[in-house]
Amino acid sequence: MTTEVEYLDITRLHDEELYKAFLSRYGVDFKACMQCATCVSVCPLSDVCPGMPRLDMLLVGLGLFEEVARRLSPWICDQCMECSRHCPRKANPAKVMAALREYLTARYDVTGILMRVLKSKARKETRR
């Protein structure tokens, strides 16, 4: 379908396996993000990478890992923790940024070992 070219197909691009793995490693609290952008305002690097870390929160929350992989933010986050300190929903964006760097590292690990480790940690119970 032509739509796939112009539109972001959020249901098809949702990577359920990675999403579950991510949730089981890091919990569901980050999903409380309400896109208020406080984190962007306080992040010293959001001028370099617009929307950081809010957009990363959004994309991971939707399980759109392909989209996250295109972003610079996970690589440049220096874990100053300002975002997490100010997040009104205690969604802990800094933790998500760290997790994303872990995921991207695994993704580019040609041996595939890191990715297997990452996914293996997925536990059955993913709810809250």
Added chain:
Amino acid sequence: MTKVGVYICTCSAVRDVIDVDRLAEEVKKIEGVEVVKFIRSCYELDEIIKDLQEKRVERVVIAGCSPRYVLEIARERITSAVPDISPLWIEVAPIREHAAWAFRDDKQRAFEAALTYIKAYVARVKAAPHIPKEREVERVRRVLIIGGGIAGLTAAVDVADMGIEAVVVEKRPYVGGKVVQLARYFPKLCPPYCGIEFILGRLRARANPLIKIYTNAQVLEISGSPGRFKARIRINPRYVDPERCTACGKCSEVCPAEAPNEFDFGLSKRKAIYLPHELAWPYAHVVDPNACLEIKNPGSCGKCLEVCSTGAINLKEQPREVEVEAASVIVATGWEPYDATRLEHLGYGKYPGVVTNVQMERILAPNGPTKGELLVPGTGKKPKKIVFIQCAGQRDENHLPYCSAICCAATLKQAITIAERNPDVQIYIFYIDIRAFGLYELFYKEASKYPNIFFIRGRAWRVEQDPATGELVVHAEDTILGRKVVARADMVVLAVGMVPSLRYEPPAWYKSGVGRSWEQELLKIPRHQYFVESDYICFPMETKRTGVYACGCAMWPMDVQTAVSTAHGAAMRATSIVLGKARTEYSYLTDPNLITIDTIKCTQCKRCTEECPFDVYSFDERGYPKPDPLKCRRCGICVGACPAVALSLPYHNTDLVMSMIKSVEIKSDKTQIIVFACLNDAYPSLDIALRKGGRMPPEVELVIPVPCIGSVNMRWIADTLSLGIDGILLLGCRSGEAEAKQQCHFIRGPDLERTRIENLRETLQKMMIEPERVKLVEVTLEDYNKVIDVIKDFVDFIKKIGLNPMKQFAGGGYFGGGYTF
């Protein structure tokens, strides 16, 4: 000759500026003043009461603070001690605010002002009529409640709690309204049946004469006045006697006829004879005459009659009518879901997988079409992905221009319910903003933490089917990503809004005395598309019809807790019509200040009937307007409207106002201004301004308080100008009736007054008086920092125009006292 006593307060605020001894000497010279005495404060009334009791005086003017502080107390105490005095024979001349404080730098002007005010109020008490302290009205001890949903039932129980009879008229065959169709309540996720059972318990416990419920019924007509309305009620046949039916269900088993089940919003079928739902009350079957074969075609069926062992069924039952008298009416007719077939772009009616939120309630309900199992209508399959579309018609000028208030919370509830029961179903919620007001925010946060609930900010604008996969494809722009997105789903839920039932089923009983349509009256204001608009902030339960109150979703979209709260409020207002006492704020019934019409003066122009905001008028057999004083809210707008000055309220009429104005001495070489001020806003605003040190321009002679700025008659204005007064300033509240921005508690006072002043221009021009000498300015209570400037600007403007040419005929020699048009 009426004997007036003037009691001058000598508190330091007055005495510091005004030489009270000299003032007393001057007051003694006023015609009719028999007694002048000093009091130490305005609340020192013993001396006054004694003078009245010993008949030294008959009418009283207290010269002191603003009447806002003193007048009601003085009237209450004095009328209690002196039996046959009219409360209107007691007045307060505000010489502290409007003389001592207004002119605190100019003792001579302050002295003159004090004298002017005392003269004006002496003239006013002399012109005041006798009225009793309060009025006895016969009031039926019964309240009629239209609609037996959660709001109507709550109100009924409340009314009965106060020892007053409640009659509920419900159009469906059972009570409880929409909440019995809900799967669970947000945010507690508890069963709505629980709350309904609780109320039913109270109704059953009260199976006593205090609560009477008519189901399958409708109100045809309401006539009469508050205190004693007469309602004609039609009771449609149920065809089953609820007293005999045991709800055994044998009849439904044998009935061959089927019809769509409205309880499931058409998602299932039911028999022609059926039990509406498990907790239906009355707990009895009912026959749908449009589906029943025997009723449509006698002799063709009748199977149910054979199996019913109690003989409860009577397919020949006829509708009947009853008449009920009630002191007041509560409208609790609730809501209906918006007609989703009008949302074609969202695929409703086209794809069976597209349902509304109310249908989703039924799908999730344990007694629903699928017994609570999540299945896609049409295919009967379990969905893997569900999309919720928020604002499906709401906040859209093409559909419902307002927010339906609860659909966000309802979607969160449905999403949580689905997510909890089906962890592998993915739920996408498309929204503009999630409006989870108050504590519902916690519920929103809770929902967002479910792994399988996703939020997409963007309004879905199209739903299509992918011909290849059969999936429903929802299109939107994700406004956060700034990209167009699609979501594929097996099921789409449209979160449609609530529409007050009155819109789909207009209240035929809501008749106007002078033939105004209810839409014309009530739908004109966009903000209040539906019912309540007497004043939706200050008196939210009041409608424009005195004695008719509203609660629940008949007012506007709301959740159950608000529906219940408003029901308590409406019950309280409705019972106050039965129990209320005069001199409380809302004793419209027992207030002795009755609106009266002088048919000798009336020219039958009908202005009063058009301008009265509360539809008080009808016509008598000779065609004269006939006010119903029981509906009147004492705004005086009709008094201001009548070109023939034929209408009067005892405390606000031509005699009183003109007597005050005529007491002002016309000075041929001085600019003289009269100010009319709305008693609710502009007048208190001035009180505050003067207390805070505001200085009145010396040109202002009198500030006359009026119940509403719309109660100022143009005849008074023309006469005042013809007397030689140079300018008249009217201070009223904010107008804006058409956009519901008006601040006037009587809805349209300033709007009407503005039009009247516009229409007066021509008359004034004919009289060779500049129309600019009359001005209406909107001043609200919070404007005390600028009200004095408003007056100053007006005075400066009038001074530029120059003196009123009428001054040469000063004293009313030429036109004065006569009516000018």
